Amino acid sequence: MVWDEGADTETQMLRDIAHEFAQRTLRSAGQQADATGETPWAAVRAAGELGLSAANVPAAYGGPGISARTMAVVMEELGWGNFGVTATVGAASLVAAALLRAGTEQQRQRYLPQLCSTQAPWVAALALTEPESGSELEISLAGEQQRLATHATRTADGYLLRGAKRFITNGGMADLTLLLAKTEDGSGPQAWTLFLLEKDIPGFRAGRQIPTMGLRGSYTGELFLDDCAVPEQAVLGRPGSGFEIVLQVLQIARTMISSAAVGLARAAYEAAAAYSLERQQFGRPIREHEFVGGMLARMRVDIDAARLLVQRAALDLDAGRDASLQAAEAKLFAAETAVRVTQDALQIHGGYGFTRELPLEMWVRDALISRIFFGTSEMQMLEIAQGLARA
Ligand SMILES: Cc1cc2nc3c(=O)[nH]c(=O)nc-3n(C[C@H](O)[C@H](O)[C@H](O)COP(=O)(O)OP(=O)(O)OC[C@H]3O[C@@H](n4cnc5c(N)ncnc54)[C@H](O)[C@@H]3O)c2cc1C
Structure with missing residues (x-):
């Protein structure tokens, strides 16, 4: 049950590499991280060494320059392996996308080869959220009520930054x-x-690691800026263009994290489908009981539908079209699907699903974040409603 329709050779090859890596490394690294709370940095590095980090960086800067459509296929496989590690790896491609859209040649030359390096890949972060502002930073309303406390004061040769960021992957x-x-x-x-x-x-200093109920394969932390002096060259794009760039990057982020959520849902579905054939009650496999078979059918349809929404958004991104509405639809549906499907997969496993001996309960906890980061489900609905008003 993987997406194959029209996939070119490069996409198929990368999908196979990502799937094998997910099976061999991410599954166990993710489960261990879930148990210990320690981010599996070796697995994050290994993803980069395979060329799966910031693979959107074009050949001119040392990367393979894959399309959004191919990237989505890779993200689904990584998400199938472990959702948390995928979020941590995925941040590099978002910062790379921002550099490709708005960076100076000097900034691109300096950072892009590092982000997609297969020798020593850099880990990246996109820091928007603050203690007092979350949703209002991740929506295209552009109103005065959208507050941002972290501020940059001009100096003779650059800026002085003050503020704090919270919940940053x-x-x-x-x-x-x-x-x-x-x-x-x-x-x-x-x-x-x-x-x-x-x-x-x-x-520029790190605060604490924030303990989370799920997504424990990913590091979530705080940042503080105490009169942090940066040169003018640290600005991406022009001063005042941050909102516009963030909205473009969010289209990519929402599409890619939706694809990873599809992978997470698929992992749970596959486990439930297999178990439903093995487990016998009332003298036959539980799948033959119509409520269980019906649940599996519903899960499968939702996963396929979510993947199609992701592919539509990715196609728009590749065509250079505005994908804000498509990405919001994909994010809303894929996140809700991941939450529903992981819960149904747990249900199909009965009491075994509720134990910590199987990954079902971890998948349920991991799925919940998909409704929150890169804009909550409510923000996606708001984005879609606004899009309707524009249409
Ligand atoms: C594990 C994890 C990783 C994260 N990674 C990153 C990251 O890498 N970078 C980053 O910048 N941020 C990151 N975040 C932050 C995340 O994007 C925010 O938590 C999210 O945007 C919601 O913001 P908030 O937590 O401040 O909630 P709030 O904005 O305070 O919202 C609280 C509730 O109110 C609802 N709400 C708010 N406004 C409205 C409205 N107008 N209409 C209807 N409902 C509304 C929300 O949907 C939500 O249910 C991460 C968070 C977590 C938990």
């Missing part, structure tokens, strides 16, 4: 962080500006 661990702050170039989102921050620059 790889936050404090990343070699490169793309961080949103407001400058004095306008009001509301018109003043938002993105900064490229390398690890260990003075005044």
